[in-house]
Amino acid sequence: MIELEGVRKSFDGKEVLAGVSARIERGEIFAVIGPSGSGKSTLLRLIDLLDTPTGGAIRINGVDIHANREESHRVQRMMGMVFQKPAVFNTTVAENIAVGLRFRGIKEAAIKAKVEEALAVVGLAGYEERRARTLSGGEMQRVALARAMVIEPEILLMDEPTANLDPVSVEKIEELVVRINRDLGTTIVFSTHDMYQGQRLAHLIGVLMNGRFAQVGTPREVFTHPASREVARFVGIENIIDGVVVASNGTCAVDAGGVRIRTRSPLTPEELVSLCIRSEDLRVTPAGEATTAPGKNTLPGIVTSIVPRGPFSRVTVDCGITLSSILSWKVVDNLGIREGSHVAVSFAEESVHVVRRG
Numbered sequence: 001m002i003e004l005e006g007v008r009k010s011f012d013g014k015e016v017l018a019g020v021s022a023r024i025e026r027g028e029i030f031a032v033i034g035p036s037g038s039g040k041s042t043l044l045r046l047i048d049l050l051d052t053p054t055g056g057a058i059r060i061n062g063v064d065i066h067a068n069r070e071e072s073h074r075v076q077r078m079m080g081m082v083f084q085k086p087a088v089f090n091t092t093v094a095e096n097i098a099v100g101l102r103f104r105g106i107k108e109a110a111i112k113a114k115v116e117e118a119l120a121v122v123g124l125a126g127y128e129e130r131r132a133r134t135l136s137g138g139e140m141q142r143v144a145l146a147r148a149m150v151i152e153p154e155i156l157l158m159d160e161p162t163a164n165l166d167p168v169s170v171e172k173i174e175e176l177v178v179r180i181n182r183d184l185g186t187t188i189v190f191s192t193h194d195m196y197q198g199q200r201l202a203h204l205i206g207v208l209m210n211g212r213f214a215q216v217g218t219p220r221e222v223f224t225h226p227a228s229r230e231v232a233r234f235v236g237i238e239n240i241i242d243g244v245v246v247a248s249n250g251t252c253a254v255d256a257g258g259v260r261i262r263t264r265s266p267l268t269p270e271e272l273v274s275l276c277i278r279s280e281d282l283r284v285t286p287a288g289e290a291t292t293a294p295g296k297n298t299l300p301g302i303v304t305s306i307v308p309r310g311p312f313s314r315v316t317v318d319c320g321i322t323l324s325s326i327l328s329w330k331v332v333d334n335l336g337i338r339e340g341s342h343v344a345v346s347f348a349e350e351s352v353h354v355v356r357r358g
């Protein structure tokens with residue numbers, strides 16, 4: 001339904017998008033995730049026809065929307081957009097939601113009914129006559145969503161729709177997004193710098209980095225098989241260890257600064273790789289209790305820090321390489337470990353995801 005082909009955009013000679021390509025199917029939720037300044041808003045604005053690309057093409061239902069003025073007007077009418085900062089006009093909530101319907105020449109009675117229905121859906125029934133500017137940030141964003149929804153767009157674009165909102169409002173907006181997609185079949189493209197929001201909502205995630213999608217995949221693919229070191233870092237993999245492949249018979253051994261780590265990935269000796277291991281996949285045991293088992297890496301080390309993180313603790317161990325593990329407080333207490341404790345860190349060969357370097 002939406003095809004991005006080598007989309008480029010420069011501002012004052014500086015290239016922000018350097019060839020963005022992806023396919024978004026009808027009825028899909030697609031999340032554009034990426035660090036601040038990676039060009040997420042720029043990409044959404046290009047899809048929403050608020051700006052023009054400097055190269056490449058954006059096709060909707062096969063038509064290049066920037067190449068044809070008539071088509072762009074037609075396409076614009078089938079898209080709704082929600083911005084990062086909820087933009088509301090200084091009128092009543094009902095008037096704010098009715099804007100797109102008025103523009104389309106819908107009759108007053110039908111507008112009233114649609115506005116009421118939309119307010120019920122976003123959980124703001126009875127708010128019709130409130131001045132929109134007196135609402136909280138979360139309520140304003142729900143009004144913005146109702147305004148985008150009420151025109152029944154085929155495509156809903158949302159630029160960081162929950163940035164600056166409190167967790168309860170974030171949850172409400174997220175529930176709405178899922179419902180709109182499920183009940184109306186609306187194709188949704190949204191941007192976020194919150195990778196977990198991408199994971200919660202999207203069927204497909206595009207990771208925007210250095211002007212391109214470094215990876216497009218399902219949340220599971222992106223989180224468990226990041227395509228590069230940078231993507232691994234962005235999706236929160238804490239242990240990324242550079243090494244060189246030293247042997248490859250069945251399982252592969254990688255030398256990381258004198259420490260041997262085995263992985264199931266098929267590799268060739270002398271390849272330069274980064275090993276990505278999620279901290280939740282690491283087990284820590286007191287040194288005396290450590291056992292080596294087939295299919296597992298077991299590395300002796302010394303605990304260098306234990307830092308609380310919500311109901312968990314991040315336990316960092318110097319094994320010659322630094323490894324971080326996430327353990328519940330209870331487990332840390334039961335293990336009786338503290339800074340300076342001698343421990344062993346173990347993890348399965350298959351939990352080592354390998355990306356090639358260079």
Ligand SMILES: Nc1ncnc2c1ncn2[C@@H]1O[C@H](COP(=O)(O)OP(=O)(O)OP(=O)(O)O)[C@@H](O)[C@H]1O
Nearest residue numbers: 011012016034035036037038039040041042043193
């Ligand atoms: N109209 C503009 N003129 C000049 N530079 C711009 C313009 N719009 C965006 N940029 C630049 O393009 C880059 C990408 O900006 P963009 O807002 O698309 O990033 P983003 O990924 O949405 O960031 P954030 O997560 O912080 O909102 C930034 O360096 C920004 O300063």
